[in-house]
Amino acid sequence: IPVRGIRLGIDFSGGNEVQVRFDEGVPVDEGAIRSVLAGVPSVQDPSVVRFGTESTSEYLIRFGGADEVVATDEDADDPAADDEQETEPEAGPGSPSDRIQRLETALREGIGPLTVQRVEFVGPRVGQELQSDGLMSLFWASLAILGYVAFRFSSRFAPGAVVAVIHDLLVTGGIFVMLGLEFDLQILAAMLAILGYSLNDTIIIYDRIRENLELRSKADLPEVLNLSVNQTLSRTVLTSGTTLVALLALFFLGGDVIRPFAFAMLIGVVVGTYSSI
Secondary structure (H helix, E strand, O other): OOOOOOEEOHHHHOEEEEEEEEOOOOOOOHHHHHHHHOOOOOOEEEEEEEOOOHHHOEEEEEEEOOOOOOOOHHHOOOHHHHHHHHHOOOOOOOOHHHHHHHHHHHHHHHOOOEEEEEEEEEOHHHHHHHHHHHHHHHHHHHHHHHHHHHHHOOOOOHHHHHHHHHHHHHHHHHHHHHHOOEEOHHHHHHHHHHHHHHHHHHHHHHHHHHHHHHHOOOOOHHHHHHHHHHHHHHHHHHHHHHHHHHHHHHHHHOOOOOHHHHHHHHHHHHHHHHHHO
16 A cells, blocks of 8 residues: 555644535535536645534534634734734734635526535644644553552563553554545544553453462463463453444544544454553
């Protein structure tokens, strides 16, 4: 499979997100919206997903090009003004508000009447902060796991748990990179959930190893480890199996909005199951 590279969503790279709802009876689908937006120069690389059921004709449109608003001299030393500029873009030619207006006009003329339900702007500066905070959250979570396992069991057990969860995150992220899928806040949430889920399996196995070490103090360590893994194997497989059933339902029936989260969780649960063992 050719590696397609890292694609950051608008949460991390900056951009615009618009939720629109077409009036009842208007013939529309994702392809029609993309065709119309292809003729709008200010809308860069639009992503269109259906939002809700087919009968509602609601769509979520994401596209790049959220520009920073240039600060004035009066706002240069005011941090609050910087935040306001990220969340309240000024109107004018080429501004985010202007792009949304052009998008709405193009959709009305090319497809039919609609209502703009929601508009969100994420500036590049905020996107970089979210990206940095997301990576730090994964780092501090891994560090907390290292300390907890060392305190709860033994310092000898801790590195194995951290290596296992980092492995799960790397494999999940690697598959997203290979397939060219977007990394956004949904995927970050899935990564943190995978980290916690995989750790839970590891803790169960560690607990059984500790019990068997106390009961079989004269047995060889490889024998105790093998026995402990076998004793917890059915529990691990059954728990992961039921979780996978729920995630498969989310992936196939939950809609396009929740599908990236469900896909990341599917990879993480499968990888986390064998890595914990």
